[in-house]
Amino acid sequence: MGRLFGTDGVRGVANEGLTAEMALGLSVAAGHVLAWGSPRRSHEEGAVHDGARPTAVVGRDPRASGEFLEAAVVAGLASAGVDVLRVGVLPTPAVAHLTGAFGADLGVMLSASHNPMPDNGIKFFARGGHKLPDEVEDRIEDLYWQHESGERQWDRPVGAGVGRVTDHGEGADTYVAHLVGVLPNRLDGLTVVVDAAHGAASRVSPEAFTRAGAEVITIGAEPDGLNINDGCGSTHLAGLRAAVLEHGADLGVAHDGDADRCLAVDATGAEVDGDQILTVLALGLRAAGQLRRDTVVATVMSNLGFKLALEREGIELLQTSVGDRYVLEEMKRGGYALGGEQSGHVIVLDHATTGDGTLTGLMLAARVAATGKPLAELAGAMRRLPQVLVNVPDVDKSRVSTQAELAAAVTEAERELGETGRVLLRSSGTEPLVRVMVEAADEEQARTVAERLADVVKSTLG
Numbered sequence: 001m002g003r004l005f006g007t008d009g010v011r012g013v014a015n016e017g018l019t020a021e022m023a024l025g026l027s028v029a030a031g032h033v034l035a036w037g038s039p040r041r042s043h044e045e046g047a048v049h050d051g052a053r054p055t056a057v058v059g060r061d062p063r064a065s066g067e068f069l070e071a072a073v074v075a076g077l078a079s080a081g082v083d084v085l086r087v088g089v090l091p092t093p094a095v096a097h098l099t100g101a102f103g104a105d106l107g108v109m110l111s112a113s114h115n116p117m118p119d120n121g122i123k124f125f126a127r128g129g130h131k132l133p134d135e136v137e138d139r140i141e142d143l144y145w146q147h148e149s150g151e152r153q154w155d156r157p158v159g160a161g162v163g164r165v166t167d168h169g170e171g172a173d174t175y176v177a178h179l180v181g182v183l184p185n186r187l188d189g190l191t192v193v194v195d196a197a198h199g200a201a202s203r204v205s206p207e208a209f210t211r212a213g214a215e216v217i218t219i220g221a222e223p224d225g226l227n228i229n230d231g232c233g234s235t236h237l238a239g240l241r242a243a244v245l246e247h248g249a250d251l252g253v254a255h256d257g258d259a260d261r262c263l264a265v266d267a268t269g270a271e272v273d274g275d276q277i278l279t280v281l282a283l284g285l286r287a288a289g290q291l292r293r294d295t296v297v298a299t300v301m302s303n304l305g306f307k308l309a310l311e312r313e314g315i316e317l318l319q320t321s322v323g324d325r326y327v328l329e330e331m332k333r334g335g336y337a338l339g340g341e342q343s344g345h346v347i348v349l350d351h352a353t354t355g356d357g358t359l360t361g362l363m364l365a366a367r368v369a370a371t372g373k374p375l376a377e378l379a380g381a382m383r384r385l386p387q388v389l390v391n392v393p394d395v396d397k398s399r400v401s402t403q404a405e406l407a408a409a410v411t412e413a414e415r416e417l418g419e420t421g422r423v424l425l426r427s428s429g430t431e432p433l434v435r436v437m438v439e440a441a442d443e444e445q446a447r448t449v450a451e452r453l454a455d456v457v458k459s460t461l462g
Contacts, residue, residue: 033140034140055103057087059108061200062202078163095129096131098174101174109123112258186212187369191249192365197259198221240254241265251266260324261341261344272379282313283381296336299319306342309381410423
């Protein structure tokens with residue numbers, strides 16, 4: 001039986017791999033582990049609920065399936081004796097922020113992030129709005145399977161012991177006020193295009209940029225439950241490029257469905273990826289004396305050009321496994337201020353407990369406004385080396401690190417590339433495939449080596 005939790009919660013096709021029954025059961029298990037599993041602290045001052053029962057914040061993105069999955073999650077939590085604050089359609093980082101701001105015992109977000117509309121997912125947050133470590137996810141999953149197999153029955157409160165459900169409509173305003181309040185400077189004079197991917201940030205991201213002083217052109221902000229990520233947002237930048245050029249904007253930012261990531265486009269229409277955004281923010285934080293230990297945390301998927309750019313500036317790069325949760329764990333362990341992924345998950349730990357696409361876009365725009373330099377010039381501090389990624393499906397990904405012939409092929413490729421190139425083979429956390437990534441100073445060389453290694457993966461792991 002495979003592990004339910006992947007790199008970012010439990011995810012699957014809604015009503016097929018991820019059913020209402022599963023959502024309900026996982027929520028009951030999470031309620032027991034996160035709310036009742038250890039002595040609870042009293043709620044912080046200002047908490048919306050201040051009673052004997054624990055509290056959960058529940059939000060979702062606008063997918064149609066989120067409606068029935070939200071109902072299942074709320075029912076599961078309330079049946080476990082947990083009071084629920086239902087905050088509606090909000091970004092993942094907003095739910096994380098409100099979990100901490102309200103002194104809640106846990107948070108739940110229903111979203112499949114950048115995945116297509118038929119998918120959905122469940123993400124749990126612990127007290128303070130923090131993502132769960134593997135061992136806590138394992139406890140929730142073990143408890144869920146014990147109940148599913150009949151080994152354990154739930155403790156079911158009755159009467160006044162059941163959880164109460166409250167709709168909390170002020171969460172969006174609380175979150176936007178937080179974002180604008182932490183910016184180092186206003187955005188007056190900037191024109192910004194925001195592509196909200198018809199997702200969870202369709203309201204809050206344009207509102208935040210407007211309150212911060214920017215003139216905002218909004219696209220991809222008319223969610224109907226079916227159009228999330230459909231030809232828009234951070235996975236489809238063509239519409240953002242066109243809008244930036246049409247309106248002569250200073251920059252554009254694009255979110256994914258749950259707005260925990262941000263990619264950008266400069267005034268010329270060129271893409272600014274997560275590595276470049278991290279470079280710009282790192283230099284800005286260091287100039288303000290806020291880049292603790294002159295260190296940035298990123299994953300092994302970061303472009304080699306990112307590492308070289310930071311080295312030129314005297315900034316250290318620490319690299320982790322793929323997944324913003326691992327970046328966050330390293331940041332918390334070492335007390336670092338900035339980290340993220342090439343995909344646009346950027347964590348500014350002084351102001352957020354998870355990747356926050358709206359905050360990232362605001363801080364990027366604030367740097368443009370503060371320096372008076374165009375985004376293209378700021379992002380030019382990093383030169384991306386050609387990077388080729390080949391996905392090899394239908395292979396035994398569990399043997400990617402142990403197959404001798406494959407290891408020999410990787411060693412030979414690394415010798416061929418030398419110090420100006422890099423090879424990375426990684427098993428997908430959510431699909432039966434292996435990702436082959438090759439970087440080189442020359443794109444043709446990177447492609448040739450990547451395709452050669454992909455063939456070896458097929459022949460040895462197929």
